Amino acid sequence: MTEAPGVRLVVVHPDKEVLAQAAAARLLTRVLDVQSVRSPVHVVLTGGTVGIATLAAVAASPLVPAVDWSGVHLWWGDERFLPDGDPDRNETQAREALLDGLVAEHGLPAANVHPMPGPTSVATPEEGAAAYAALLAEHAQGAAPAVPAFDVLLLGMGPDGHVASLFPGHEGLTAQGTTTGVHGSPKPPPERVSLTFDAIRAAREVWVVAAGAEKADRVAAALAGDPVTEVPAAGAVGQARTLWLLDLDAAGATSPE
Numbered sequence: 001m002t003e004a005p006g007v008r009l010v011v012v013h014p015d016k017e018v019l020a021q022a023a024a025a026r027l028l029t030r031v032l033d034v035q036s037v038r039s040p041v042h043v044v045l046t047g048g049t050v051g052i053a054t055l056a057a058v059a060a061s062p063l064v065p066a067v068d069w070s071g072v073h074l075w076w077g078d079e080r081f082l083p084d085g086d087p088d089r090n091e092t093q094a095r096e097a098l099l100d101g102l103v104a105e106h107g108l109p110a111a112n113v114h115p116m117p118g119p120t121s122v123a124t125p126e127e128g129a130a131a132y133a134a135l136l137a138e139h140a141q142g143a144a145p146a147v148p149a150f151d152v153l154l155l156g157m158g159p160d161g162h163v164a165s166l167f168p169g170h171e172g173l174t175a176q177g178t179t180t181g182v183h184g185s186p187k188p189p190p191e192r193v194s195l196t197f198d199a200i201r202a203a204r205e206v207w208v209v210a211a212g213a214e215k216a217d218r219v220a221a222a223l224a225g226d227p228v229t230e231v232p233a234a235g236a237v238g239q240a241r242t243l244w245l246l247d248l249d250a251a252g253a254t255s256p257e
């Protein structure tokens with residue numbers, strides 16, 4: 001299905017557990033659908049509570065063996081600039097929730113997992129961003145911007161409206177190229193690596209997943225099209241489809257306590 005670019009579809013689920021289960025089912029279905037017409041499939045993962053809960057729900061799904069994981073590449077929208085194995089790295093959490101199991105038991109090649117570099121391998125977030133941009137370009141097949149054709153790009157959204165590590169009022173919002181180093185993030189840790197909006201908007205599908213009443217105000221602002229400088233999530237738009245997957249609280253359908 002292809003909607004008009006810029007149109008956002010909103011799907012609301014009863015609570016954050018059902019949201020994670022439904023996002024997982026959608027993700028597996030999307031990968032299966034794409035695999036029926038092309039390979040490889042490129043998926044961009046997000047950190048955050050709903051993002052990781054979605055990966056845990058994927059791991060528990062009976063559909064896992066239906067996917068040909070040898071043809072799936074996994075990327076990240078952002079990473080906390082922390083050493084390899086740090087429990088606060090988005091990569092570490094995703095590996096524990098899903099990826100280690102896919103590699104060990106379901107034929108996902110370890111080389112298809114593409115974490116963003118941290119201080120274990122580079123000196124600064126900028127160096128990490130440059131190395132990741134080069135890796136993305138290797139898989140881009142000449143596309144501009146130089147990123148693979150992401151089939152699904154998952155994003156969590158913070159209560160301030162940030163997506164990936166693109167924060168309100170920060171210079172990363174206007175960064176050129178496909179990746180950027182981030183300093184002074186209001187959400188710890190302060191140093192991060194992130195995809196830019198150019199890279200995010202190159203995705204075929206962008207899915208924003210968000211739960212909780214503390215996000216309702218920024219969800220409404222993003223959907224109303226408030227300026228990206230104030231609500232970065234408003235700028236998260238896919239080429240063919242933009243999906244907002246919410247729970248009732250984030251959709252503002254419950255009264256604040």
Ligand SMILES: O=C(O)[C@H](O)[C@@H](O)[C@H](O)[C@H](O)COP(=O)(O)O
Nearest residue numbers: 047048049050156157158163164
């Ligand atoms: O590194 C991170 O923290 C992120 O990738 C970030 O963009 C996250 O997705 C949102 O902050 C939502 O996180 P929650 O779902 O935990 O609120």
